[in-house]
Amino acid sequence: xxxxxxxxxxxxxxxxxIGKKIVSVSGDSKIDQQRLVNQKIIDIKxxxxxYLICFKGFTLKIHFLMFGSYLVNEKKDRQVRLGLxxxxxxxxxxxxxxxxxxxxxxxxxxxxxxxxNDEWDPKKAKxxxxxxxxxxxCDALLEQDIFSGVGNIIKNEVLYRVRLHPxxxxxxxxxxxxxxxxxxxxxxxxxxxxxKRNLDLKRHWLxxxxxxxxxxxxxxxxxxxxxxxxxxxxxxxxQLIYN
DNA sequence: AGTCATGTTGACGA
DNA sequence: CTCGTCAACATGAC
Numbered sequence: 001x002x003x004x005x006x007x008x009x010x011x012x013x014x015x016x017x018i019g020k021k022i023v024s025v026s027g028d029s030k031i032d033q034q035r036l037v038n039q040k041i042i043d044i045k046x047x048x049x050x051y052l053i054c055f056k057g058f059t060l061k062i063h064f065l066m067f068g069s070y071l072v073n074e075k076k077d078r079q080v081r082l083g084l085x086x087x088x089x090x091x092x093x094x095x096x097x098x099x100x101x102x103x104x105x106x107x108x109x110x111x112x113x114x115x116x117n118d119e120w121d122p123k124k125a126k127x128x129x130x131x132x133x134x135x136x137x138c139d140a141l142l143e144q145d146i147f148s149g150v151g152n153i154i155k156n157e158v159l160y161r162v163r164l165h166p167x168x169x170x171x172x173x174x175x176x177x178x179x180x181x182x183x184x185x186x187x188x189x190x191x192x193x194x195x196k197r198n199l200d201l202k203r204h205w206l207x208x209x210x211x212x213x214x215x216x217x218x219x220x221x222x223x224x225x226x227x228x229x230x231x232x233x234x235x236x237x238x239q240l241i242y243n
Numbered sequence: 244a245g246t247c248a249t250g251t252t253g254a255c256g257a
Numbered sequence: 258c259t260c261g262t263c264a265a266c267a268t269g270a271c
Binding site: 064230231 | 250
């Protein structure tokens with residue numbers, strides 16, 4: 001659920017509620033739920049891993065974290081975090097973090113940092129990335145201010161594709177390689193989106209959770225890398241570290 | 244059955 | 258005050 005492409009799918013599956021008015025609200029979310037009653041959804045947007053329901057003058061920000069989920073016109077046998085009920089249909093969110101954002105949504109987000117957005121700007125990403133001298137590339141890819149929407153699966157798959165070691169230090173990576181990395185982060189995210197849409201994502205993993213390298217057949221290393229200590233799967237022979 | 248993970252925030256102590 | 262570390266949250270795949 002949580003990476004950028006998955007959030008695009010949430011948007012696709014809930015777009016039908018744009019223009020609809022909320023009749024009532026339920027759930028254990030601590031936000032002011034009454035505020036939503038009689039509000040009409042103006043738009044539904046995403047930025048990175050954030051799912052955004054826009055109203056006149058404010059926005060509801062939903063983050064699915066690790067275990068978040070949602071259902072359209074269905075309920076789970078679980079406590080609803082926030083349920084939006086319309087005259088026809090309902091939208092239920094579970095185990096997610098919800099907050100209000102006030103005013104113009106454009107004042108809250110830099111769309112050009114979102115790898116899934118039409119406004120994605122790889123040059124800006126490169127400028128930001130180059131400032132992260134000592135950072136390991138495995139941490140850099142997870143920086144939401146640079147690569148909004150990239151998560152741990154995308155991180156691993158992109159690094160394998162561009163043959164870059166997760167523990168490569170950003171300042172040691174040639175500029176041309178950084179460009180390839182940035183470009184591939186967007187390209188792979190869209191492939192992820194299509195595979196996920198077809199419920200066929202796992203079959204296309206090249207390195208994530210794999211035992212052996214598809215290229216050289218050596219064992220894939222599993223290691224918790226970087227200050228973020230997220231698991232990395234990589235081939236020591238095929239992925240360069242530049243040190 | 245127990246372990247672990249597609250993520251982030253906030254508390255706490257140095 | 259800032260920085261680093263880690264607990265907390267909470268579901269489901271294997």
